[in-house]
Amino acid sequence: MYIKLDPQSDFPIYSQLIHQLMEGILKGDLKEGDMLPSVRSLAADLGINMHTVNKSYHELEKRGIIQIVPKSGAVVRLQQAEKESEHYTRLVRELKPVLLEAMTLGMGKAEINSLVELLVKEYKEE
Amino acid sequence: MYIKLDPQSDFPIYSQLIHQLMEGILKGDLKEGDMLPSVRSLAADLGINMHTVNKSYHELEKRGIIQIVPKSGAVVRLQQAEKESEHYTRLVRELKPVLLEAMTLGMGKAEINSLVELLVKEYKEE
DNA sequence: AGATTTGTTCTATATTTTATATAACAAAAA
DNA sequence: TTTTTGTTATATAAAATATAGAACAAATCT
Numbered sequence: 001m002y003i004k005l006d007p008q009s010d011f012p013i014y015s016q017l018i019h020q021l022m023e024g025i026l027k028g029d030l031k032e033g034d035m036l037p038s039v040r041s042l043a044a045d046l047g048i049n050m051h052t053v054n055k056s057y058h059e060l061e062k063r064g065i066i067q068i069v070p071k072s073g074a075v076v077r078l079q080q081a082e083k084e085s086e087h088y089t090r091l092v093r094e095l096k097p098v099l100l101e102a103m104t105l106g107m108g109k110a111e112i113n114s115l116v117e118l119l120v121k122e123y124k125e126e
Numbered sequence: 127m128y129i130k131l132d133p134q135s136d137f138p139i140y141s142q143l144i145h146q147l148m149e150g151i152l153k154g155d156l157k158e159g160d161m162l163p164s165v166r167s168l169a170a171d172l173g174i175n176m177h178t179v180n181k182s183y184h185e186l187e188k189r190g191i192i193q194i195v196p197k198s199g200a201v202v203r204l205q206q207a208e209k210e211s212e213h214y215t216r217l218v219r220e221l222k223p224v225l226l227e228a229m230t231l232g233m234g235k236a237e238i239n240s241l242v243e244l245l246v247k248e249y250k251e252e
Numbered sequence: 253a254g255a256t257t258t259g260t261t262c263t264a265t266a267t268t269t270t271a272t273a274t275a276a277c278a279a280a281a282a
Numbered sequence: 283t284t285t286t287t288g289t290t291a292t293a294t295a296a297a298a299t300a301t302a303g304a305a306c307a308a309a310t311c312t
Contacts, residue, residue: 010219012269012270012271013270013271014270019222019223019226022229026229026230038286038288039287040286040287040288041286048271049271049273050288051272051273052270052272054288055270055271057288063230063231065231068288069280069288070279070287070288071278071279071281071287071288071289072280072281072287072288073280073287073288074288078232079231080231081231081233087231088231091224092245094224095224095228095241096145097137097145098220098221099245099249100145100149100249101148101189101217103148103246103249103250104148104151105189105191105204105205105206105207106204106206106207107207109243112242112246113243115218115221116235116239116242119218119222119225120225120235120238123225123229124229138298138300139299139300140300164259166257166258167257174300176301177300177301178299178301180259180260181300183259194259195259196258196308197257197258197259197260197307197309197310198258198259198308198309198310199259200259
């Protein structure tokens with residue numbers, strides 16, 4: 001699975017890594033139950049620090065996407081996000097400002113929905 | 127127009143201010159052509175630094191939402207975001223990771239769309 | 253015209269976040 | 283048993299965030 005990081009991006013490295021790993025899951029490169037590479041080996045592969053990878057993994061765990069087994073490794077464990085769950089709440093908190101921006105740029109409900117559909121399709125066809 | 131800032135938020139103050147001002151525009155508190163308060167007066171009202179407000183204003187200008195007239199003030203000037211415009215491109219870049227998160231949380235196209243509709247309605251009924 | 257307010261620019265400082273670097277530890281895995 | 287694992291700790295550096303104060307010229311107000 002290929003991971004691309006851009007040091008010049010607005011997003012910090014650990015965020016980019018989170019995004020790439022989520023992409024990998026959605027594309028099927030990583031499936032439920034799969035082990036993620038160890039923080040040391042992935043850091044070496046990507047040419048970044050171990051702690052940066054570690055931060056990404058723990059953030060993914062906080063988001064309910066992987067499970068970290070102490071002294072062992074990280075496993076893909078997708079959780080269903082119930083409404084009112086902390087995962088769902090955080091998602092809404094992150095989604096709001098982006099929608100605000102879309103609306104101030106003149107996009108309506110229909111336009112936003114078609115954009116969302118377009119982007120969703122890039123990762124998963126249903 | 128009431129503006130609420132949370133120093134403990136994950137979002138920096140200047141980002142929160144950007145969001146609140148966008149909300150004000152969408153709710154109709156600020157209309158096309160309206161002047162924004164001066165950076166000094168708004169900073170004083172909110173109990174934050176002048177330069178922080180200034181940063182928010184310039185970011186809003188970069189996003190095509192207001193126009194800053196040198197030595198005069200800031201005016202609401204909503205631009206239509208054409209596809210392929212830098213505004214549209216940035217929006218997509220910000221929207222992608224949020225959608226990735228939604229999908230890894232198990233949400234499908236329909237679920238995401240209904241959430242988007244729900245949030246959009248909070249600001250603007252069409 | 254004169255006084256005030258405006259955004260702008262500059263320097264300075266402090267805190268937080270991000271990223272890297274080393275080292276050591278105990279538990280798990282090979 | 284040797285290696286690898288995540289964890290924890292300390293340390294450093296750079297960037298982002300936020301505040302502070304001062305000075306300037308243009309715009310606005312009285």
